[in-house]
Amino acid sequence: MTLVIKDLTKQYTKQKAGLIDYSITIDKGILGLLGPNGAGKSTLMKIIATISKPTKGTLFLDGEDIVNNPNYIRKILGYLPQDFGVYPNLNAYEFLEYIAAMKGVGGADLRKRIDILLDGVNLTADAKRPIGSYSGGMKQRIGIAQALLNDPKVLILDEPTVGLDPEERVRFRHLLTDLASDCIIILSSHIVSDIETIADQVAVMQSGRLITKGFLPDIIKHAEGKIFEVLIDKSALSDFKLKYQVISTSRQNEYTRVRYLCQHAEVAPNSTPVTATLEDAYLFLTPNTK
Numbered sequence: 247m248t249l250v251i252k253d254l255t256k257q258y259t260k261q262k263a264g265l266i267d268y269s270i271t272i273d274k275g276i277l278g279l280l281g282p283n284g285a286g287k288s289t290l291m292k293i294i295a296t297i298s299k300p301t302k303g304t305l306f307l308d309g310e311d312i313v314n315n316p317n318y319i320r321k322i323l324g325y326l327p328q329d330f331g332v333y334p335n336l337n338a339y340e341f342l343e344y345i346a347a348m349k350g351v352g353g354a355d356l357r358k359r360i361d362i363l364l365d366g367v368n369l370t371a372d373a374k375r376p377i378g379s380y381s382g383g384m385k386q387r388i389g390i391a392q393a394l395l396n397d398p399k400v401l402i403l404d405e406p407t408v409g410l411d412p413e414e415r416v417r418f419r420h421l422l423t424d425l426a427s428d429c430i431i432i433l434s435s436h437i438v439s440d441i442e443t444i445a446d447q448v449a450v451m452q453s454g455r456l457i458t459k460g461f462l463p464d465i466i467k468h469a470e471g472k473i474f475e476v477l478i479d480k481s482a483l484s485d486f487k488l489k490y491q492v493i494s495t496s497r498q499n500e501y502t503r504v505r506y507l508c509q510h511a512e513v514a515p516n517s518t519p520v521t522a523t524l525e526d527a528y529l530f531l532t533p534n535t536k
């Protein structure tokens with residue numbers, strides 16, 4: 247299963263574009279979309295989910311044009327939008343049965359499937375409570391469950407980890423890993439560590455454009471050899487920031503330990519090279535966002 251996207255542009259207004267000449271090929275597995283606010287992540291996901299039409303460009307799923315034939319993907323799609331609204335008076339069973347009816351999912355196994363999904367998102371114990379009484383993280387989890395109801399082959403999750411606590415994040419990761427061998431999964435996040443632990447491949451985006459896409463180690467390679475740490479006097483930090491892109495700082499006795507990106511300038515004296523992370527590579531690839 248392959249989704250081939252070519253030269254996609256979404257022009258919202260004359261001045262405002264959500265995506266600009268965006269091309270990417272997406273295979274089975276988990277692709278994480280990483281990018282700052284306004285990068286175009288939601289725009290891309292909405293177009294793939296066929297709830298928004300591109301201004302220009304093409305999307306082919308296994309050779310089938312899904313702009314002109316959206317039902318081809320809708321039948322096999324699970325989608326969690328960023329602003330997922332729930333029906334406060336329904337409990338989890340009623341809500342999932344309602345969504346199942348809308349998606350045309352039924353049959354004798356429906357209740358069993360709902361039970362499995364509720365267990366997968368850890369909501370079994372709360373399944374008979376009205377959704378309106380759920381916490382933000384619980385609402386997010388019921389949103390994930392509804393996206394999985396029809397056993398999708400293409401799963402699109404816009405900021406799915408918002409509101410999930412660390413334990414739920416791990417559970418969510420396992421849930422997706424189980425599905426990923428047979429499915430295209432596309433998820434977005436601002437949280438680099440979530441993408442790092444969940445995704446197989448990453449697409450780094452900025453201002454409506456694809457900066458790069460690849461497996462995690464290949465993305466991290468962009469920053470290799472460019473990341474250093476050094477201990478400096480606290481009073482020297484503001485001058486240091488003028489010369490280098492500081493990634494993080496921490497206090498160490500009377501000094502400040504600085505992790506920084508060194509690209510064009512000479513490495514600061516007494517620096518130690520350190521292993522690059524996805525966060526470093528992300529900052530390197532999208533330099534004007536922090």
Ligand SMILES: Nc1ncnc2c1ncn2[C@@H]1O[C@H](COP(=O)(O)OP(=O)(O)OP(=O)(O)O)[C@@H](O)[C@H]1O
Binds near residue numbers: 289328
């Ligand atoms: N309906 C709309 N009308 C006009 N401009 C829009 C609309 N939706 C999005 N945009 C603009 O398109 C650009 C991309 O927005 P998009 O929501 O796709 O980015 P994003 O990467 O998902 O950002 P965030 O992480 O903040 O959700 C932004 O500049 C945004 O302001």
